[in-house]
Amino acid sequence: MYRCSVDISDKVKIENGDVVFSWSGTLLVKIWTGGDAGLNQHLFKVTSNKFPKWYYYLWTKFYMNKFIGIAKDKATTMGHIKRQHLNEAKVLIPSINMLEKFSKVLGPTIDMVTEKGIENLELSNLRDSLLPKLLSGEIELTEDEGV
Template identity: 50%
Template sequence: NLVSQGNGSVFTNLKTDILKNHVVDVPTLSEQRAIAHILGTLDDKIELNRQMAQTLESIARAIFKSWFVDFDPVKAKMEGKQPEGMTEEIAALFPDRLVDSELGMIPEGWSPIPLSKMANFLNGLALQKYPPIGKDDLPVLKIAQLRSGKLDYDKLASNEISDKYLVSEGDLIFSWSGSLIVDVWAGPKCALNQHLFKVTPEKWATKGLLWVAIHEHIDNFRAIAAAKAVTMGHIKRSHLNEAMVILPSIEKVQNISGVLDILIQRSTTLKAESNTLINLRDTLLPQLISGKIRLNQPEDAAA
């Protein structure tokens, strides 16, 4: 309404009189407070979830570094000590000796495994070649949407793509170009765009282990991408072959890394809950402010 009353050949301007004469309907002060309380409570929960998810992910990364990089449990057992922060059953899966290797000293019986052997890295489609058809179209997951965790429903693709290019809540996604990000998708079903890998762990590996392992190499990947940057820096599949993770035998991997999977799954659940709350907040906001939804007893609601 205000824009329609503006004038100006280069920039649209509003005269002060237009603003003075523009009438805005507002709820009573008590209802305003009730609305603010409802929306503020949602915002508080969303922020709490974000902090909790971030904490869980930090714990997962710290555990991975301690167990799979610094080998603290092995070093503790070498000194005749019980490894801290784990059950006796998990501690028993770690050896009590380090041996020499091409990558330095590693736990006895463990081996370097490239990231490329731990999962299937499926590159997305050039979805501009699959325009929407007007029925059951899919929102497109690009790097920007992975970063924000929110889809843009103005960017759609046909649903007539192979199911393997569909992304669902819980899928591990790694952007290998531009902004290198790795995260578990916590949003609704969408289509995988190019420049993104959908990472499906091998049967012996876990999603949590892959999430942390890729994070362990992400700074190096970003440095490689930055060195190649002309328009958009990127990494190649060969870099996944060169990125090593020191792991025990396949039989022991899931038992040792199970705690990582639990932490990352919990983080994903919190993010998904936040997405639901964000959608609820964004739906309620205009309806509460416009009066389409009224609070019958605002004082009670605020309390």
């Protein structure tokens, strides 16, 4: 019996660059950089057919303190928010011209955040694989190698 499978619905699949919102327990919104994965019942993939990623990511970030406050007020064991709270969140919608101007700056910025997050994960994995080998003496560094 398998506990995990890559054979899951496309509706719950996420990949690098997707915006993920945790609505229960630890409330947060992140740009996912952990590779291909699947959502669980406490996570939403935030997306839009009308607006660019930076727009809905930043508006979700804007409301996080309010959402966290709502969850704390209702917490018995694990605080959460409901769809009603999301529906009550109001946002300003800029003109198409302003949206395009902001997209020229914020689109590449969000892309860079994603790229750096992936790079950080790769570097952490490299560190975690090399450090035990260095400490055990399996790998030795010499002065010729700049140490």
